[in-house]
Amino acid sequence: MIIINYSPLVFSKTKQFIENYGAGIAKAIAGTGLFFPAMVAQSALESGYGEHIPKNSNNFGGIKYAPNLEGVIGYVIADSVEIIGNKATPVKFSRFVDVEAGFKAHIRVLLNERYKKARLDATTPEEQILMIAKAGYTLTPAKEYLRRMQSIINAARDYSELGRIS
């Protein structure tokens, strides 16, 4: 947990990710019990450090266009297509008003009762990630899920020096 470190590349990418999205992430997780380094690591991993987020969408979770979703102000059309009735149709992704709104939508699932223990009882970002995984967030074994983001958690912790946000 402690001595496992990170490469300069991981630190540099994590730093850039936090500089781009950190304030919005902090606003979105305030009062939820979620650890800042854990959420940075999870979203950085899932979005390829933000590179897979459709441009100008603030959409962290690949959330399809849902006009009634809070914070959605339109949509963006990504490069990917989906097949509907043998026809390739461009995919519309929700465009959120800002990072905070996009991240709130992304973590909405983590605010379910199922993850309450992980949010409130975990004492470290690592423990929180394990508890989230074990509660059913991913089919990836919990330890493997944590292993994939351990170095990003370490880098985010060292860079931001943040734990939870009230």
Added chain:
Amino acid sequence: MQTKYKWILLVTSALALAAFGYYFYEKKRVKEIDSRVDSLEAAIKRLQEAKNN
């Protein structure tokens, strides 16, 4: 014991001591950060400071 081996023992012990010291320092530092609960304003300020440094 030959002087050469005394030096090897001394340097190895010093390195082991330094590693232990670093380990416990890191453990304490990480624990402090993980137990921190900042207000949103303080968190935003901290992020801004990190960016400026």
